[in-house]
Amino acid sequence: MKENLQEYLKSKNLKFTKNRKIILEYINEKKEPFTAEDIYRTLLHDHPINLSTIYRTLNIFLENNILQKTAEIDGVLYFQKMEKKHQHQLICSNCKSVIPIENCPLSEWKESLETSTGYEITSHHLEFRGLCPKCKKKK
């Protein structure tokens, strides 16, 4: 993957810099959706990278389908590695933690919706909200 990306970036006149490499590693390892701030704070100690650079890198990765935007919660964007697998999120209303969920019964619904609305539907976004096991205990 890393080698492929490097080739790919070159073909787009983009450079495979140290920062991009480190951010990419973060993205590849992280199972849960994350924010720009999450990356910033995680890397702060060993490889501090300016927040602007992180945002710029995330946008480049988004444009090139290396990354996907998976949620927007209280004005904050959440990202995840682009997966072949279709995924959605489960968000804790209390601690704002986000976990991914798989399986999705919605694709079947798509066609009937296209017929009834006249829209051409290209994607959907689904979020469940509730209390995670930890926050459930505290109440």
Add this chain to the structure above:
Amino acid sequence: MKENLQEYLKSKNLKFTKNRKIILEYINEKKEPFTAEDIYRTLLHDHPINLSTIYRTLNIFLENNILQKTAEIDGVLYFQKMEKKHQHQLICSNCKSVIPIENCPLSEWKESLETSTGYEITSHHLEFRGLCPKCKKKK
């Protein structure tokens, strides 16, 4: 509804001011999800209301379940009158218009998800994206 609300607000030590009445009328008439800015611009000519006041009013209506937050798109909040009916949205990626859709096959999925994750799920949010009939033609 208007009379009930007035009683209700009184019981909460909230006043039924002219501004709140006008904003409420907007909310009741508007079929599509709307933003604070939408209200501001619509009322600007006949009943200009300060944006802060609009935001404050929306938040009060939210807390009192007169209004619901239905989407968050590119950093902007979308609201709709609280409906008994469960609803979701269909958003045009091109012109950003939003229309509500009814029927939702997801409630059945909730229980199995609660079992598998340990979360207590309280709500879900679903958005479809695509091209509306107008924008489809232009392409």
Add this chain to the structure above:
DNA sequence: GTATCTGCAAAAGATTTGCAGCAAG
């Protein structure tokens, strides 16, 4: 009258941008 509302201006928080120096190829 007095508690709540409102407009205004300023603050806050996430994200973007301009620019001058730095690094990759």
Add this chain to the structure above:
DNA sequence: CTTGCTGCAAATCTTTTGCAGATAC
């Protein structure tokens, strides 16, 4: 060496907040 990347500071955009005067009841 040349083009693209980075850090920094400042700008931007939506939403929130503090405050002093206005309004509802």
